[in-house]
Amino acid sequence: MRKMLTIISNVLRGSASRNGARVVVSARTYADFTPQATFDIKKCDLHKLEDGPPLQAMLTREEGLQYYRTMQTMRRMELKADQLYKQKIIRGFCHLYDGQEACAVGIEAGINLSDHLITAYRAHGYTLTRGGTVREIMAELTGRRGGIAKGKGGSMHMYTKHFYGGNGIVGAQVPLGAGVALACKYLGKNELCVCLYGDGAANQGQIFETYNMASLWKLPCIFICENNKYGMGTSVERAAASTDYYKRGDFIPGLRVDGMDVLCVREATKFAAEHCRSGKGPILMELQTYRYHGHSMSDPGISYRTREEIQEVRSKSDPISMLKDRMLSNNMASVEELKEIDVEVRKEIEDAAQFATTDPEPPLDDLCNHIFYNDPPLEVRGTNPWTKLKSVS
């Protein structure tokens, strides 16, 4: 660790002088930082549970830096997408995740990459935590051949291993997630599925159908409601007769979690994962979180909420600031070190945006491909009877 820090310092010092910028590089050694600390986290409200997640979370320096880096990458990536959308380089739907970073990062910290995850359309953050790179995510947003779905899916349809998207139809991903959990149980590999949906989707009938079957069959499924208080332009009070989303599973035990605190999310996820893996069946988590952007890039997000409200959340509950303050006040990292991470992240995003804007669009030959898997090539009718296009698997 000490050696790594020295190497990083040297590299940065070197690159700093090349760029001609003055960067104060930390000369402090590893031994100066606190290797780990324990933090008090908010108690979760419980539904049909005797005990909940612990009231304290331990954070190591490495973990802290990793969560910080990932959340910052997510934040910057979403803000860059905002920019590109306003420049009309990204088109169609673009649902941004900034403000909710602690959810995606905390959840991933509580499960393994070998577990499974599915979410709705606000999916860029999860694509990242599930193994996608910023480059391929941004190139998918700009519809280029280097995109994670070769430009054919767009913002709402990104996939990686054990990550099933990215789903456009509100609520449809919940039965899908339970199906993935069924496969986990069937194949006996002790894996589980995290199945996410929003406060807007929480009223969908198919979700209640899914609660029923998941509970009957004891599927290893963690249902997670990301409650960001607004389903598009409709506040939770106007949409739901009961806004206690963690209780809506009725016979399914539930937790209400502070979704702005990455440690709280992580501990709750670990607790939920343990519940599932021990064969007790599904469990439900409500993460109380907030999105800074409107529902999508077409929504300014201020007709149904006040700028003051948004500002208040930003100043008092921002997930990245919260983690940063915790680490700094416990001497787990230095201001300069975190600034270095910011610089690296900014560079990564810039490079990715560069790639995303210069990579060519998919070739027209690709238009009809990927209709069927493992099939001989077939002919697809074009826009007129004389145009016959080719489709390969």
Next chain:
Amino acid sequence: MASLRCFLRSGKNAVSAVLRREFHRTPPAAVQVTVRDALNQAMDEELERDERVFLLGEEVAQYDGAYKVSRGLWKKYGDKRIIDTPITEMGFAGIAVGAAMAGLRPICEFMTFNFSMQAIDQVINSAAKTYYMSAGLQPVPIVFRGPNGASAGVAAQHSQCFAAWYSHCPGLKVVSPWNAEDAKGLLKAAIRDDNPVVFLENELMYGVPFEISEEAQSKDFVVPIGKAKIERQGKHITLVSHSRMVGLCLDAAAVLAKEGIECEVINMRTIRPLDAEAIETSVMKTNHLITVEGGWPQFGVGAEILARLMEGPAFNYLDAPAVRVTGVDIPMPYAKILEDNSIPQIKDIIFSVKKTLNI
């Protein structure tokens, strides 16, 4: 006589087997199997062959299947592989699709395809489109099966034919077997296919026995998806049909043969992808075409066949406009006399053939 044959064909009398030998020349060492048993055998064989195959749906396990198609399977394979679901189509169809995405090979039964409308979003948006949207990252090997189309006396909400609706969508394969050999071979092919397949059965055909050849009795017998079959050779006119209507076409052809009119009867077997080539080749020989289906005319299977014919090489070979024989454009009524007159009868096919041939 035609109506007697109709009655027999609906499977209410085992003696029908003997009478049918007049029309189907099959080789010896063949065996009598009902469509229901053929489907049962197909599922049994595929469940045995591949651990990942499983069946879910309402009443499929302990009840042996609402129409007894899955009889004996739960007893043999148990709770893990044969799953009774609550009456929640949207939920369990979604669960089936998710299971397929995660590596299993589900057979999702809809008690009838009328109920699939509750789940149609999962079939189209979650199953059919996903391989394309993911640019090849996420296949969905699933079969949706169940009875489709008109039954007997079940009225409007339980009698709709969904062949046209599902066949409209790229990313889906849609098959519609007629006889026991079709049923067995196509269901096995569908289960082995790595893509979403909508498998349209017919409740009235379940009890009908057919001879199946020795070849078709083998555990590896599959009927390729996407290829039509010529059930009867002819030279004056081509009749194209799918599912139960194929039987009616053959009956009509037998009657017309007595008057010297030789019909070529094509059993589509697959609706999507359509075997346009088989139809075109036949029309280039006979110069006349009639499509016969149980579903509604507007934007239906016949409409698509006619459109393709217009756009293809066979158009120049037509000596008369190609026409469609379809169900009447109304919701299905209940009273027997009304119901009987809502779907094509043999006399309707004969009438249309004679009109087309100008006889």
